[in-house]
Amino acid sequence: MTAEVTAASVGSESLIARYRGLICDLDGVVYRGPEAVAHAVETVNRLTAGGIRIVFATNNASRPPEHVSEHLRGLGVAPRGWSVVTSSQAAAAHLAGRLAPAARVCAVGGPGVARALTEAGLTAVRVAELGDTPVEAVVQGLGTDVTWTELAAVSYLAESGVTWVATNVDLTLPTPNGQAPGNGALVALVRTATCASPHVVGKPQPALFDLARSRLGTDPADTLVCGDRLDTDIEGANAAGLDSLFVLSGASRLRDLAFAQRRARPTYLAADLRGLLTPGLPLRITSPSYLVELGTDGVPRVASAADNGELLRSVVLTTWAARDAGRAVRDDASLWEGIERQLGLGQPDEVG
Structure with missing residues (x-):
């Protein structure tokens, strides 16, 4: 390779x-x-x-x-x-391989959803344009201006048996102010109102x-x-x-x-x-020398200094090995934040 x-x-x-x-x-x-x-x-x-x-x-x-x-x-x-x-393009590719050219598909989400459908040779139809002409599928993607009316339309279509495709189901979306609701949160709202489940094309x-x-x-x-x-x-x-x-x-x-x-x-x-x-070593245990000590309190022992990456790798391998062997490891969030600081890792809100 x-x-x-x-x-x-x-x-x-x-x-x-x-x-x-x-x-x-x-x-x-x-x-x-x-x-x-x-x-x-x-x-x-x-x-x-x-x-x-x-x-x-x-x-x-x-x-x-x-x-x-x-x-x-x-x-x-x-x-x-x-x-x-x-993921809009992945949704469009999925449907283009299953529907006839120019098939009508309801697009819910930001402009990327409708654009992807159009470029894949399908006819993108917004909720306000639905009218009485049926659609063969509905694609639900993230959009900052998605409304209750649009979510309700997805519910009605999915419940009626129309193919429902979700671009992704990430529950959160990182923003400069922190985590915000992602498309998965909106998909979950629709699922609570229907007996249907979407076909998901985005990661994972x-x-x-x-x-x-x-x-x-x-x-x-x-x-x-x-x-x-x-x-x-x-x-x-x-x-x-x-x-x-x-x-x-x-x-x-x-x-x-x-x-x-x-x-x-x-x-x-x-x-x-x-x-x-950097050279990059795989995250697998090949020698005990790659491990740090796991204390009797279930806490990895980390030196109070930043490291070139090997110590970080060792902390993870130590924890994996202990958990896979059935040993208890403490999962306190504050404790692990402290380990990150000891390793010289910045928190996401510190990233510029």
Whole structure:
């Protein structure tokens, strides 16, 4: 799994040099709202300058890809070697493969939902335009202006047997002010009013990963996923048979990783995207020397100093090994926040 790296900006010993393509999340990894995550833009530019191909894959269905691209360029991401795919596009691709060309589909969410349907050769119909002409499916995606009337329309359509596709079911969305309700929260509202369940295409389902990998033109073994959410990015990468790098710059924190189920455990771990440019050791126990001490109180013993990443890795492996062996490990949130501080990790609201 060796990539042909043509620029000195990406060393042959780096983690990313083992792969030919990168599927990278956006919210909490590259940016948080209007601001870039620290070190993210510089890292992305080094990767693309070094010949690494990137597809930014986001569950956020509200914006068309070109708006996301404008955002990235505005943050300083060089306009080369990357593209954007959204869960709206995954939803449109799913339906385009099952419906006749120009089939009418109700679009609920931001402008990215309707745009994706139109570009896939379907007829996007907003709730206000439904009238008496039936639709063959309804796609529900995130939108900051989604109304009760639109949610009710999804309920009526889903209950009547119309195919209901949800772009994603993330319960929260990271914003500069903290976590806000995500599309999953709105989908849950509809589910409480119906007997129906949606077909979900966004992470952790494979459809978005498959779409992104088709853009890269890579095999699974040559593709790395990078994300900040264990329940979407990492669990989805595992389900799709892809290696993954989990970064601690966004929604999921060290405590979440330490107590993650096997299906949501990443291949690699780093504080932020710069981990792609370091050698990167897999998160597996190969020698007792990789472990830190787990105290009798169930707390990993961490030196009171920042580390180059090996200590962080050891804390996680120690916790996994203890939990897998049935030993008790304390899960107090404040305790794990303290461990993050000892390791020199900034909290998400400190990321600029």
